Amino acid sequence: MVMFKAAFVREWRLLARQKADWLNxxxxxxxxxxxxxxxxxxKPNLLAEIAPGIIWIAALLSVLLGAERLFKEDFRQGTLEQLVAADEPLFAYVLAKITSSWCxxxxxxxxxxxxxALLLGLNAAAWQAIVLSLLLGTPLLNLLAALGAALTLSADKGGILLALLILPLYIPLLIFASAxxxxxxxxxxxxxQLAVLAAMLCLAAALVPLAVLKALRLNVG
Amino acid sequence: MAVFLVTTSLLSAFALSCVRQDRVLFDAVDVTLAAGELLHISGKNGAGKSSLLRILAGLAMPDEGEVLWCGEPLSHRQPHSDFAQSLCFIGHLSGVQPQLTALENLEFWQAAFQLKQADPYAVLATLGLAGLEDIPCQMLSAGQQRRVSLARLWLTQAKLWILDEPFTALDQSAIKLLQQQFKQHLEQGGAIILTTHQAMEQQFPQSRTLELVYRW
Structure with a gap:
């Protein structure tokens, strides 16, 4: 817990200093x-009809955009190496990274x-659904993006590889969220649909951090 | 004799070999390190010093051979093992986050690596960084950044230090300071493995040198 807090505080300080990372x-x-x-x-009617899909595609692309930097800097500076050597803080570090990237x-x-919702001519009920589906779906986006970032860490041009690796995994999420x-x-x-999203989130939250841990160890070793 | 070695040494390794890109960096390297000893790994650039350090730190697997910590093979260790807790590893990458200040870096390490909760200002002052605590590390010189990363050694409770080129970019006074810290650590029963191109033998009577020969 102490380690998680320290890593989380560190992430916030970094985000405060590198505003481009989350503003872009x-x-x-x-x-x-x-x-x-x-x-x-x-054509407001057409727009409202395709809005759910558009919003979700834009959301997952924007999460993907910020994903590559997730572990890159710490990998280059050697922080990751030291964390892997120390073993114990690594899990708290991974959790803090994922949480702060979601935030x-x-x-x-x-x-x-x-x-x-205003921009795309959606009514209040649709807006509520967007908020709820984003609330359940975006943590899943961040979890999978973290996995992709960890796997492609030592690849030179990891960005495209990351997209190719992770975008197919987003398909179920996209289907249920826009539905x-x-x-x-x-x-x-x-x-x-929300229940399915919640189930996918639970599964990912339980398994993905462990996979990220393993991927980081492999990349550093 | 082998049993005797295993029981007295903290870290030992047998018949290590490492292959990188079809080139054998080293093979049949044996390492033993007891408490209070300093092992100086020397060799030309590209001889495999850093690779050996990473293997000894458990970060990489040797292609052959085995590393033992207190007689237990590292390859069979459980997560959160005693080894990782007893190890302070600083590689040739400093681990200093350039956007953060020296103080913030140190704060993170204190929590992450379970360092002593001593006053970080005092430690940074010892290292000649008084007044620079609140400046992002990217504004500091290479030597000063190195000092920040080595500040961990003043706070760590780990028994085994594995350091890759710790003296790089340091000036004479900082080198002297670091060597004093090494001496103190060795006197308290710690052990150090390091690579450097500095001569270590005069200052450290308890040191041994392992020379890696550059091979094609």
């Missing part, structure tokens, strides 16, 4: 979403979601 993905998200209404033109890349998306928002726009019940 957020700007990317907003810009991609503003491009759609401009590209499609004045820095996904939490801002939640905050600007009302703006996005939830879709149902909400039609006024239907979407608790089943």
């Amino acid at each position: 993905p957020l700007m990317f998200f907003v810009i991609v979403l503003t491009l759609f209404p401009l590209g499609i033109g004045a 820095s890349t996904a939490l801002p998306l939640l905050f600007i979601s009302p703006l996005i 939830a928002v879709d149902n909400a726009t039609l006024g239907l019940d979407y608790s089943a």
Whole structure:
């Protein structure tokens, strides 16, 4: 716990000093979403119809954008090497990395979601579904992105490899999350989709940190 | 004789070999290190010093041979083993995060590596970094950054120190300071393995040198 707190505080200090790390993905998200209404033109009905898919695709691309830097700096500076050698703090470090990356890349998306709903002409019910699906889905995005970042750590041009590795894993999430928002726009019940998202999140939260741990050890050794 | 060696030495390794890109860096290297001893690994650039250190620190697996900690093979160790707790490893990468200040780096290490909860200001002052505690480390010189990373040695409770080129970029006064710290650690029953191109023998009577021969 002490280790987790120390690693978490360290992450926040780094984020405060490297604002581009979390601001860029957020700007990317907003810009991609503003491009759609401009590209499609004045067809509010069409826009509201495809909005769930657009929002989720933009969200997962923006999380992916911030993923590559996750362990890179610590790998280059040798911090990771020392943590692997010390063994014990590594797990707390991985958990702190994932939590702080969720707070820095996904939490801002939640905050600007009302703006996005307005932009795409969604009603209040659909906005609520977006918030709920983002709340359950984005931690999953961050967990998988962390796994991709750990696996591609020692690859030279890891960015594209990371995308190729992780994007297919996002497919189930994308299907259920946009289905939830879709149902909400039609006024239907979407608790089943949310339950599936929650189940996927639980599974990932239990297993992915261990896989990240193993991947980091492999890359450092 | 072998049993005797195992019981008295902290760290021992038998018949280590390491192959990198089809080149045999070294083979049949034996290492024994008892408490209070300093092992100086010397050799030309590219002779495999750093690779040997990483194997001894448990970060890499040897292609052949075995490393034993207090008689227990490292390859069979459990997570959170006694070995990792007794080890302070500082590689040729300093581990200093350049965006953070010396104080913030030290704070993180204190929690992560379970260092002594001593006053970090005092430690940094000992290392000649008084007044520089609150400056991001990227503003410091290479030698000063090295000093920040070596500050861990003033706080660690680990028995075995494995250091890759600790004297790099340090000035004479810092080298002297570090050597004093080494002496103190050895007197308290610790052990040190390091690589350096400095001569260590005069200062440390209890030191041994392992020469790795550069091979094609």
